[in-house]
Amino acid sequence: MASKYDGLARIIIQNVGGKDNITSITHCITRLRFKLKDESKANTEILKDTDGIVTVIQSGGQYMVVIGNHVPQVFDAVISVGHLENKSALAAGESDDGPKEKQNPFNAFISIVTSVFTPFLGVLSACGILKGVLALLSAVGVLAGDSSTYNLLYSLGDAAFYFLPPILGVTAAKKFKLPELEGLVLGLALVYPYLTDGAHEISHLFGIPVTMPPSGNYTSSVIPIIAAVAFAGWFENKVVKKIVPDTIKLFAVPFLTVTITYCLTLFIIGPVASGIANVLGLFFNTLNEISPIIMGAIVGFFWQILFIFGLHWSLVPISLSNMATTGQDVILVAMLGTTFAQTGACIGIYLKTRDKKLKGLAPAAIVSGMAGVTEPAIYGLTLPKKAPFFRTCVISGIAGAALCTLGVKAYQSAGMGIFSYPAYVNAQTKDTSGMIIAIVISLLCLVAGCILELLFYKNESKDSSKSLEASATTNGEVLVAPVKGEVKPLTEIADKVFSSEAMGKGVAIVPEEGKVYAPADGTISAFFNTGHAIGLTTANGAQVIIHVGMDTVQLEGKGFEPKVKQGDVVKKGDLLLEFDIDFIKEAGYSVETPVVITNSDAYADIIPTDAKTVVNGNDLITLL
Template sequence: MNTQFVNLTISAPVSGQRQALATIDDPVFAGGMMGAGFAITPVSGQVYAPVTGKVTMVAGTRHAVGIQTPDGFEILVHLGIDTVELQGQPFQVQVATGDQVQAGQPLATMDLKAITAAKKAATVITVITNSVARHAQLFLTEKRTLEAQAPVAVCCGRLNTAPPAADHAPADLAAPIIAAIGGAANVRGVIHCMTRLRFYLKDAQQAQTATIQALPGVINVVQAGGQYQVVVGQIVDSVYDAVIDQLGSQYARAPQAVRAQTWWARLRNAASAMIAVMTAAMMPVIGILAGSGILKGILAALTGFDVLSVHSGTYLLLNAIADATFYFLPVILGVTAAKKLGSNPIVLAIVGAILIYPQLVSAAGRSATAYVTFLGIPTHLVSYTSSVFPIIVAAWLGVYVERALKRVIPLYLRSVFVPICEALILSLIIIVGLGPLITMLSQALASWILAVYNFSPALSGFLIGGFYQVMVIFGLHWGLIPIVINDLATNGHSYINAILSITMVAQGGAVLAVALKTRHQRLRELSWAAALSAFCGITEPALYGVNLKYKRVFVVASIASALGGLLTGVLRVDNYAMSGALIGFPAFITPGVGLGPNFIGYLISHYGTLLLATGFVYWFGFSDRLVDEPVPNRQPLKA
């Protein structure tokens, strides 16, 4: 037998106070049933990979991640105690099953406030689940107050592993468990985590614990937190599916957990989860979006000063390079959002491509063809180029649609019919359902905003300035664009576009404040690029890369934007071209007048908004405490 030993260094997945497993309030982990390990009470919500390896499992409720190292150690990172009951709401996982991760790479985020509000412990548990098979010993550092990514333990184990445990048929294990807990009549609901079936029983005294513990494949039985927990290890997914098949889908719930949260808490958590998914899906393309935004701004300036003609080949090619990322954004987000939410990335990319299919985009742009019928259903076609929200909704729905299709389509037909049926269903839901709904809402909002502007430009500026970027997030801003275009085409100017320009400056000023204040190098670099892009009229990198991620930054920026819009309305600043922000200043030069009162109003309103947004966020909206990563050891920036 090969008795060679190998060492594995394990880093702290979070910053916080280390504690022994035996001291935590979870009998399965505390009793060492899942293997040797340690726990950390976190002080920040960013979770990092403790080792280098392959992601072997991500919990459906996003509260746990499994990683296998090249040497075969199996590491489980478990976020919180009994947090499976929260149905994934406080968690966002940044990796997917099959991904290769490096030690110290961002793994997930936890909403510590939401976990605490749900009266759960946020303790992060790290265990080596095959430590017994590897005859492994864990040697912890003496340091108890830890920074994330710092070495916390060394695991020493044999290279050879014990023979794999015999497989147990899930259906054969499910039936005796159900019988021993008192049958379906004694069950109120059942959920599962990474290792345990968690039954909510009407009468736990009816359960025959000794009988269940003796079943082959059952590791142990634990009663805690109002649950009857049957520990079965890594086969829990299959056993759970078999239990639900026998009990019925109506038992797949956690009645106590549902009642524990108010409707407001569920709504708030759902909104936070949606924003987190949107920002996470956007992060892989933030850099190129920022660069493309800067290039679009440069092109706008060159054409504004007649240095470059919009009809030239140079402009045509450069504009294609600058605009392609935005045009095909639904396709890109289809892939990234699907990976975050667990749906099929290829199918979602196809759905994104359907949404921006040239003939549909062309038809949506013409009033004569924008209103069509599909199987007799009146449908208003919408241009989804550069959109974010619809494809995120599709990625979320894709998980449930695919699951439903697999229930009704035979296994031998799934590879062909599941993808195309899923793409068909999701596309129709967006185009026939969500698109017209967004159109109605955006048109209603546009009409209301126009009426408010006719009543009071100052009030209209305040409201548009404060809420326009929120409208952008949900795609409701499209109702204002036709009004701006119509104003420019018929009147040669647009007061509303001047207010929209203010919102871009405010978001840019907010992310500029982050760039000036943060001591985190990666965030600073991203913020500088996002600020330049926003000043060029492209706010997506600022919105999704920084401001929405740190929600207080977005709120404070919106307040500054509302005040800037109010100032724009009071000064009656006008806009003379489909351009804006700081790079679009030529659009505020009054034709035939030059640098007159309107341009002065532009300077006052826009640079005033820049100062407000930057100052507000710098002093009230952002601090490095909001950043869930340890501050590097460097000298602070000079004032």
């Protein structure tokens, strides 16, 4: 399911340089630990200023984004929205063959469509732009629609759409672990001339009725080939490979997989998948007929929200199906304003902000936004500030309502931003009015986005007084020493996250004994699987982290022996952990152990003991 941390996760991915810049990712009890290909690509100051991020540390070849107590949930969200499962497995030293988290059907569908479309979106957009330009040139009389030049170039532009099944067959095969050429053959079979030229009877196969989709064939279709390859991947890996002898697998496996899948696609998979796509398309088209204002407003307002959760992909196949069956679409028309509203907001922020980092980021976001790439604008500027993002949603909703009310249609899939304009030209009637309306409304969105930020954007001073979650009471309490050893001020330890008190106030102990005891009654809120760090929420609401050693997460649990687990209720003085001091030192790590109150801002003051040494049970920190 979508997580409330998905938006934060996308901001993090965007500002560490994008997922292609991530070599590996793991986490400890307080921070996400990235290994980046190029740390200079990361927008460190943007991350530091983002709500939900405490600070950023670059040390020891790792790029660490400090989150606090919610780091496991944020980590899961980063992995999910960025599709970084393999990079997470590499970081943990695990294989990619382990059990996968179960997804509900809708989230699984979104994941599949995203994986299948992403590899060739650039080419698909380029072909759409070419078709749109040709339609525009024909409409204004520059190029005759029946000329050789027009038709030769149109063949190039239309090829990616006409032959969608074989293209998607290849990309889907990667997703479903099917040999790519088998996916290609399945797609080619669905657009073979015998099935598309209309000159042959296609009614029965082995005497069993064959039902073609409403469009008459599978050219330009999306869901049928994805469903077919999904079945083929399962069938080959779970059934065929297990029953075919090794001596004939080279040809017998693809023969059985492709033949049986093709037949089932004609009988069942194709008609059912086509029917689902047509029902969804009918829903949106009917909604547009009933009330274009409502249709446009809903899609326009929610498109960006769907985008940050990756759910916008659910509408793309419906849009392509509409164009294949009816020759036009309104779904992607309704989201036209989002690109320009975002770009306008970036211009307004650039003019209004006093933040040098934002000023430096804004020009690139503006240029890419005009071209239809809004990730830098959303994740670098508007979403981290929240209010600008939702203002652009309102603008987009109004624009969507206006576009649909005025009857603008898309006649081919094109690029985004300014490159989407040719899509609104009707090549058959040579009508350019839709494009003119789209240009006017997009420019109004650009201006509105800018003006709203000039009026309402606030330059906020950095405020470190807000903790991520101040849930403690103000009654105060006294925490006892969890470890025997020498007491040091937290500001004197080497780790910048703790010494800067970014995680909260507290003290550090240099342990003389490898045992950690509960400093108060409470619940184990976090216990990292490597055993090096413990989170405890006391009965009075204090949130305590006990972190044994510096960077000891790298030991991967060696030298640590947990005595409790996350969720356990403990009493003051209960043994929580045993650790091998000598082993940790010999491995080259400091054993300095911070004891930190992560919700320090919930208290009037936090007073550490004056004692130079403590034993288990001595008063260590007083919370007022």
